[in-house]
Amino acid sequence: MSISKTNRLSLVEQVVSQIEALIESGEWKIGNQIPPEMDLIKQFDVSRNTLREAIRSLVYAGLLVTKQGKGTFVRSSSALGIAFQRRIQQSSLLETLDVRHALEREGAQLAALRRDQEDIEKLRSNIEVCRIAAKAKDIKAYEEADIQLHKSIMGCSHNSLLIDLYEHMEDSLHDSIHQIIELSSEANFHLTLHCNLVDAIIEQDVNRASEMVNEYIAQFKKNLE
Amino acid sequence: MSISKTNRLSLVEQVVSQIEALIESGEWKIGNQIPPEMDLIKQFDVSRNTLREAIRSLVYAGLLVTKQGKGTFVRSSSALGIAFQRRIQQSSLLETLDVRHALEREGAQLAALRRDQEDIEKLRSNIEVCRIAAKAKDIKAYEEADIQLHKSIMGCSHNSLLIDLYEHMEDSLHDSIHQIIELSSEANFHLTLHCNLVDAIIEQDVNRASEMVNEYIAQFKKNLE
DNA sequence: ACCTCAAATTTGTAGGATGATTGGTTCATT
DNA sequence: AATGAACCAATCATCCTACAAATTTGAGGT
Numbered sequence: 001m002s003i004s005k006t007n008r009l010s011l012v013e014q015v016v017s018q019i020e021a022l023i024e025s026g027e028w029k030i031g032n033q034i035p036p037e038m039d040l041i042k043q044f045d046v047s048r049n050t051l052r053e054a055i056r057s058l059v060y061a062g063l064l065v066t067k068q069g070k071g072t073f074v075r076s077s078s079a080l081g082i083a084f085q086r087r088i089q090q091s092s093l094l095e096t097l098d099v100r101h102a103l104e105r106e107g108a109q110l111a112a113l114r115r116d117q118e119d120i121e122k123l124r125s126n127i128e129v130c131r132i133a134a135k136a137k138d139i140k141a142y143e144e145a146d147i148q149l150h151k152s153i154m155g156c157s158h159n160s161l162l163i164d165l166y167e168h169m170e171d172s173l174h175d176s177i178h179q180i181i182e183l184s185s186e187a188n189f190h191l192t193l194h195c196n197l198v199d200a201i202i203e204q205d206v207n208r209a210s211e212m213v214n215e216y217i218a219q220f221k222k223n224l225e
Numbered sequence: 226m227s228i229s230k231t232n233r234l235s236l237v238e239q240v241v242s243q244i245e246a247l248i249e250s251g252e253w254k255i256g257n258q259i260p261p262e263m264d265l266i267k268q269f270d271v272s273r274n275t276l277r278e279a280i281r282s283l284v285y286a287g288l289l290v291t292k293q294g295k296g297t298f299v300r301s302s303s304a305l306g307i308a309f310q311r312r313i314q315q316s317s318l319l320e321t322l323d324v325r326h327a328l329e330r331e332g333a334q335l336a337a338l339r340r341d342q343e344d345i346e347k348l349r350s351n352i353e354v355c356r357i358a359a360k361a362k363d364i365k366a367y368e369e370a371d372i373q374l375h376k377s378i379m380g381c382s383h384n385s386l387l388i389d390l391y392e393h394m395e396d397s398l399h400d401s402i403h404q405i406i407e408l409s410s411e412a413n414f415h416l417t418l419h420c421n422l423v424d425a426i427i428e429q430d431v432n433r434a435s436e437m438v439n440e441y442i443a444q445f446k447k448n449l450e
Numbered sequence: 451a452c453c454t455c456a457a458a459t460t461t462g463t464a465g466g467a468t469g470a471t472t473g474g475t476t477c478a479t480t
Numbered sequence: 481a482a483t484g485a486a487c488c489a490a491t492c493a494t495c496c497t498a499c500a501a502a503t504t505t506g507a508g509g510t
Contacts, residue, residue, distance in 0.1 A: 052462090069459080069503035479484085
């Protein structure tokens, strides 16, 4: 008896893999429309059912999105991110905040260790946008700028897994930032904290970066009560 | 024009949701066989195509597994584990370790803050099993005991999201790499570190708990080189 | 130039037919 | 009775055609 424990892949699985590869390689770019079913049937040489089962799988995983009458589009290149996002939606804000603390602190510390010149410029640019929005008291703009800043910080870690997970917490981010901003008394403190955080990262002060994140998260928790 | 941005759910999505609910509620238990396609077609009152697309989606997500000629079985109740597994297989081990550090440190600190009497007993029991395995120089048993201890520590955080993430990541990590633990050395640095960590948690010493995790992960990274 | 409505495009759903794999059953042979 | 070969039933895998629903496109008339 041959020991080929792994059965051959089904056609659907093969098609799924090929589509994953197309997305992963960037040949199918995020946001773009993919060829219609009929074209893909010819391209992959499978039946419509087989192709649709493959597409459906990737839709459920969050990589694709279909719109009846319009077409199918690439939504994301990370199935993990979507799964994470779904799990978060079932959790309380407090639980999510713990996880966010874990990721943000790690990200800030790694950022302080690994940031390069390009990162520094981006951080400075991001924090400047925050300042301007704060001065103009444009809450919506500040919210957006703050999120961009946080993403940039995580980007400095140069860890794609960490970045991926963090970016899919965005819904939770919006909630918490929105709450903070409404208390205008704390908005200034909020901005100062972030300036300090960016400084710490630029100066490669790992401990201070960590402390700034701690304070920042603690402030959120306080507001949740 | 009405502003109902969310279109109605497709039949496939409805069936997927219903199956998810059946699995989540435990009505379909993990490992068990689910009814054959024909029965489900009648139960959900949809066509074979629709049902199969739903099943396929859940197979891809890792909740179900189909075996031609035998049937379809429940594999897991969470899509996160599979998503992690796939991602970790492509991503570098160092990146995964950063994320693990983030989760473990947060978990240890929260454990120190939130552990109750029941947790303490469980930790003591876990560490005792580690000691016995170390004394017997049974590496396999020690590795297993070590994993159990770590899961117990995360359990002390009483944060189900954090626990879920950690367990899924740990499972995927564990199949891809086995830690090199030196049980032979007299000092037995690994065990000592863990004893200290448990002590810190019991004594609610947050900072020491954090430091122990740092050392533990640093050691892990060093062993990989 | 603008509006209307029909046609084309694209995904969604239905149902039938056949192939492939597995598990069990029957039945003849030893 | 034990064994093994052939057959059959259950189940998933793939392919096919047909029609429905949503959207875009374009022709034709005002």
